[in-house]
Amino acid sequence: MTDAEMKRLVETLLEGDHTAALAEARRLRHMGMAPERIVTEGLEAAMQRLDDKCTVESFNLLEIMLVGRAVSAVVNELYPEGVPPEQGRDTFVIATLEGDVHDLGKNIAKMVLIGKGYRVVDLGKDCPVETLVNAAEREHAHAVLVSGLITPVIPQVRKVRPALDKRGLGGIRVVAGGAALKQSSAEALNVDYVAETAFDGARYLDRLVRGEI
Numbered sequence: 001m002t003d004a005e006m007k008r009l010v011e012t013l014l015e016g017d018h019t020a021a022l023a024e025a026r027r028l029r030h031m032g033m034a035p036e037r038i039v040t041e042g043l044e045a046a047m048q049r050l051d052d053k054c055t056v057e058s059f060n061l062l063e064i065m066l067v068g069r070a071v072s073a074v075v076n077e078l079y080p081e082g083v084p085p086e087q088g089r090d091t092f093v094i095a096t097l098e099g100d101v102h103d104l105g106k107n108i109a110k111m112v113l114i115g116k117g118y119r120v121v122d123l124g125k126d127c128p129v130e131t132l133v134n135a136a137e138r139e140h141a142h143a144v145l146v147s148g149l150i151t152p153v154i155p156q157v158r159k160v161r162p163a164l165d166k167r168g169l170g171g172i173r174v175v176a177g178g179a180a181l182k183q184s185s186a187e188a189l190n191v192d193y194v195a196e197t198a199f200d201g202a203r204y205l206d207r208l209v210r211g212e213i
């Protein structure tokens with residue numbers, strides 16, 4: 001009964017039409033559909049289709065940002081600010097580290113994870129390593145995610161692992177992403193994984209929380 005409505009939600013998301021996407025999401029909620037199902041079958045399906053497009057040469061930043069805005073609008077509707085997506089759902093802490101002010105990619109990575117129902121604590125850009133480690137401890141983070149677009153931020157990225165270890169948080173995985181970091185290896189950056197895209201990072205984190213890695 002709701003397949004057609006769900007398809008309409010996915011299409012409006014992919015068109016980047018946030019007003020229409022919000023209307024479709026509200027319609028599904030009024031029909032009694034649980035937020036989790038809207039996330040899984042609506043937002044995730046839309047992000048998967050965007051992921052497929054991003055692997056071909058027609059990668060379009062404006063399109064990504066518009067889809068991102070529409071997905072964020074629906075996420076904010078389903079999970080109002082300050083309310084964790086789901087009790088017990090895994091938490092990640094994300095930041096662009098000190099010295100780097102690029103945050104578009106970080107915001108996309110965050111949005112993809114929120115769309116999948118994870119709880120993401122966003123420390124913004126130009127974030128000191130110590131602030132990141134404090135938040136990882138406070139929020140009981142499952143993983144720490146760092147985004148880096150400029151080469152000079154690499155020394156900061158390399159400091160995250162030892163800073164976590166020093167605080168007794170050696171079990172927390174570190175995932176790096178962003179144009180400057182994905183040109184390096186995990187070993188060179190002193191992290192557990194370097195994501196090629198936000199979706200690649202999300203797939204790694206899915207496997208991590210399922211205990212497969």
Ligand code: B12
Binds near residue numbers: 177
């Ligand atoms: C937009 C932009 C800016 C904007 C940033 C706006 C913002 N709010 O982010 C502004 C104008 C502020 C800016 C400033 C500067 N910029 Co600039 N900027 C860019 C530009 C054009 C696009 C970057 C971008 O947003 N890409 C799109 C996003 C979506 O891609 P992405 O971040 O890689 O994210 C994807 C994945 O990597 C992944 N991802 C990203 N992070 C993470 C994290 C995790 C955990 C995961 C899983 C995934 C993930 O998710 C995304 C989707 O898959 C690039 C050029 C380029 N072609 O990249 C230069 C570029 C990054 N900038 C550059 C430079 C040099 C600067 C400046 C130093 C310029 C200057 N002289 O002042 C300053 C930086 C100041 C500072 N201290 O940071 C250089 C960096 C060179 C280098 N290797 O060091 C670049 C490459 C341009 C160039 N060719 O010289 N910049």
